[in-house]
Amino acid sequence: MSSDTSAHSQSQGIAPSKPPFWRNPRVHALFYQVVLLIGVFVFFGYIFHNTVVNLENQGITTGFGFLDQEAGFGIIQSLIAYTPASTYARTFAVGLLNTVLVSVVGIFLATIVGLIVGLARLSKNWLISRLAAVYIETFRNIPLLLQILFWYFAVLQALPSPRQSFSLGEVAFLNIRGIYLPEPVFESGFGVVFAAIALAVVIVAALAKWAHRRRMQTGQSFHTVWTSLAVLIALPGLAFAVMGAPLGWSLPSLQGFNFTGGITVIPELAALVIALTIYTASSIAEIVRSGILSVSHGQTEAASSLGLSTGKITRLVVLPQAMRVVIPPLTSQYLNLMKNSSLATAIGYPDLVNVFAGTTLNQTGQAVVIIAMTMSVYLTISLLISFFMNWYNRRSAFVEQ
Amino acid sequence: MKGMKALAAGTAIVVATFAGTVYAGETFDNVKAQGFVQCGVNTGLPGFSNIDDNGDWKGLDVDVCRAVAAAMFGDASKVKYTPLNAKERFTALQSGEIDVLSRNTTWTLSRDGSLGINFTGVTYYDGQGFLVKKSLGVKSAKDLGGASVCVQSGTTTELNLADYFRSQNLKFTPVTYDNADATAKAFDAGRCDALTSDQSQLYALRILLKDPSGSVVLPDVISKEPLGPSVRQGDDDWFNLVKWSLFAMVNGEDLGITSENIDDMKKNGSDKPDVKRFLGETGEFGKMLGVSDDWAYNIVKQVGNYGESFERNVGSGSNLKIERGLNALWSNGGLQYAPPVR
Numbered sequence A: 001m002s003s004d005t006s007a008h009s010q011s012q013g014i015a016p017s018k019p020p021f022w023r024n025p026r027v028h029a030l031f032y033q034v035v036l037l038i039g040v041f042v043f044f045g046y047i048f049h050n051t052v053v054n055l056e057n058q059g060i061t062t063g064f065g066f067l068d069q070e071a072g073f074g075i076i077q078s079l080i081a082y083t084p085a086s087t088y089a090r091t092f093a094v095g096l097l098n099t100v101l102v103s104v105v106g107i108f109l110a111t112i113v114g115l116i117v118g119l120a121r122l123s124k125n126w127l128i129s130r131l132a133a134v135y136i137e138t139f140r141n142i143p144l145l146l147q148i149l150f151w152y153f154a155v156l157q158a159l160p161s162p163r164q165s166f167s168l169g170e171v172a173f174l175n176i177r178g179i180y181l182p183e184p185v186f187e188s189g190f191g192v193v194f195a196a197i198a199l200a201v202v203i204v205a206a207l208a209k210w211a212h213r214r215r216m217q218t219g220q221s222f223h224t225v226w227t228s229l230a231v232l233i234a235l236p237g238l239a240f241a242v243m244g245a246p247l248g249w250s251l252p253s254l255q256g257f258n259f260t261g262g263i264t265v266i267p268e269l270a271a272l273v274i275a276l277t278i279y280t281a282s283s284i285a286e287i288v289r290s291g292i293l294s295v296s297h298g299q300t301e302a303a304s305s306l307g308l309s310t311g312k313i314t315r316l317v318v319l320p321q322a323m324r325v326v327i328p329p330l331t332s333q334y335l336n337l338m339k340n341s342s343l344a345t346a347i348g349y350p351d352l353v354n355v356f357a358g359t360t361l362n363q364t365g366q367a368v369v370i371i372a373m374t375m376s377v378y379l380t381i382s383l384l385i386s387f388f389m390n391w392y393n394r395r396s397a398f399v400e401q
Numbered sequence B: 001m002k003g004m005k006a007l008a009a010g011t012a013i014v015v016a017t018f019a020g021t022v023y024a025g026e027t028f029d030n031v032k033a034q035g036f037v038q039c040g041v042n043t044g045l046p047g048f049s050n051i052d053d054n055g056d057w058k059g060l061d062v063d064v065c066r067a068v069a070a071a072m073f074g075d076a077s078k079v080k081y082t083p084l085n086a087k088e089r090f091t092a093l094q095s096g097e098i099d100v101l102s103r104n105t106t107w108t109l110s111r112d113g114s115l116g117i118n119f120t121g122v123t124y125y126d127g128q129g130f131l132v133k134k135s136l137g138v139k140s141a142k143d144l145g146g147a148s149v150c151v152q153s154g155t156t157t158e159l160n161l162a163d164y165f166r167s168q169n170l171k172f173t174p175v176t177y178d179n180a181d182a183t184a185k186a187f188d189a190g191r192c193d194a195l196t197s198d199q200s201q202l203y204a205l206r207i208l209l210k211d212p213s214g215s216v217v218l219p220d221v222i223s224k225e226p227l228g229p230s231v232r233q234g235d236d237d238w239f240n241l242v243k244w245s246l247f248a249m250v251n252g253e254d255l256g257i258t259s260e261n262i263d264d265m266k267k268n269g270s271d272k273p274d275v276k277r278f279l280g281e282t283g284e285f286g287k288m289l290g291v292s293d294d295w296a297y298n299i300v301k302q303v304g305n306y307g308e309s310f311e312r313n314v315g316s317g318s319n320l321k322i323e324r325g326l327n328a329l330w331s332n333g334g335l336q337y338a339p340p341v342r
């Protein structure tokens, strides 16, 4: 704006007399901003008001009041205590946490699988690279919903009944009702072990920093990985032994209709995670590949002429530079995965959309409030993921020389 | 801050001035003008609403829609069907996508009171039951402690299930799907030990299983499920017409008028005053509802009376073979009873 003004006055070539304030472009701009803002306010205010009035005329009262009413229905999986006597607010929290659970696990696994497949795709081994290509082209091109239905109905519902479960040493079981794993039970004294773990982590972090500084200064490398591993195992191990092994296991066992005890991974969760992972990994693999290909060949050549091993070249030279190209599209894959997790309803996984925007909406009729709340959740999670990835990107940003 | 306040005030004023209010009192006129009834039905429930081999909608719930069309247009086929699952149904009615919901829907206080809808009557008195595999050896619902139970979400069924196990002090795992197909499939595969739904629907679902004879319906009935049509609140004329269309079917049976003998009765002139009123020969009962006076004649002639519709769709004339039971006329020891046409 300001450069505009000066250009304008210069071209006139005479000493500018101060124009009246309403002709000041800054004031103009401000004026239009305010008008736009008022317009937006009025628009949304109108819509909001109209909605409330119309709902009232239809005999529906809106508000958040319903949130502390009893939900009355059961939910198959909840990370926090939940019974049919809990409130709708609790239902919301249960659904939200279930959404976060699939998203976090899915993002974690998809990243690992995607990285492996992406690297495999670039492998000099013809077979491996072909296999990776087939994987990518297959799973990227089949609609996700079909994949979810496939894993759930065709694969996991073909498993045997609880009485005929596959068993792994009688401690872990697999059947149509889910995967049953032994659950660690921390006895008194395990706090010391936790403290030892925390201490080990701190030591490792300090070690890594020191090793990095030393390498920068003296060029000497240090076996950080192996030393860290040793510290991470030895310290907690020692604490564990000293405290007299304060850890028990709750084993799943067949009682009546179902297995009880241990940790249960319901097939609805398993199918959703598998499908989301495989589907998203196929896109991540392509992102990884293009990221790596974007690192100029000169960089690799320079690194290898310095005598670095192939593994080190990938880890120290190629991947850090590829990251720059990889992170923005990777972020959108993470966002997609999170949003795609709402397909959960198709197989009855109790995510936010299923139990809150679905069942709760249906029981209470509070469409406007519930949909608004649900949308805000997705928006918030999306923004959090974006912020985190942007922060990470900026931190690891690297200028190619 | 001051600016913000002014802005808010301005917004409030503008809003208060411009916000038009929409009154939903025009359903009756809209339906009349568009020439057909928009009816929400089940996506596929044998006996209640289901597409037959010829591609026509058939069933007890479907017959209610046809009766309304017969009353309004003198033509039972003037219906546009919208198949809905349990979760979608109320939103479809509230939003005006359909004008009447006739989809095995239980009349409850919260639905009547908070969803902006009104129930118009009861087409079928039902109750909730359980279906289990014979091989489990379960004899009563009380033996189901610790079981996994397949159920459809967005239903009273889901709520009753939780209530029942709570009151019996038993544990259970709900395995919930949003459509009947997935629910039946999961039960078939063994994902759950029992499947629960309204009893009438259990029989319908059982036909869909791979091996229907391998499963039994338990004798326990754990709830009251009066199923009936509902309409959006705000148009009493429309509410009345839908209500009386069902009443006409029940009254028809009560008066012994069937789709077969109705023309005879009309031609030969019945001397019973209530039959004359029903057939539109005396009084102006149709006009009071805003339709022609032969409205009830058209319903029974084209759709049949309640008993005919029942037997044809879910009773002896169908493969569900459900007894009249609670759905017999009041005069036969059942609960079906309609206010008189007079």
Ligand SMILES: N[C@@H](CCC(=O)N[C@@H](CS)C(=O)NCC(=O)O)C(=O)O
Pocket: B042, B043, B044, B045, B084, B085, B086, B104, B105, B106, B152, B154, B155, B156, B157, B178, B179, B180, B181, B197, B198, B201, B202, B205, B225, B227
């Ligand atoms: N009467 C109950 C249950 C109605 C209901 O949706 N039943 C299920 C269980 S069989 C059904 O009809 N599903 C068929 C479908 O959605 O296709 C209610 O109004 O909530």
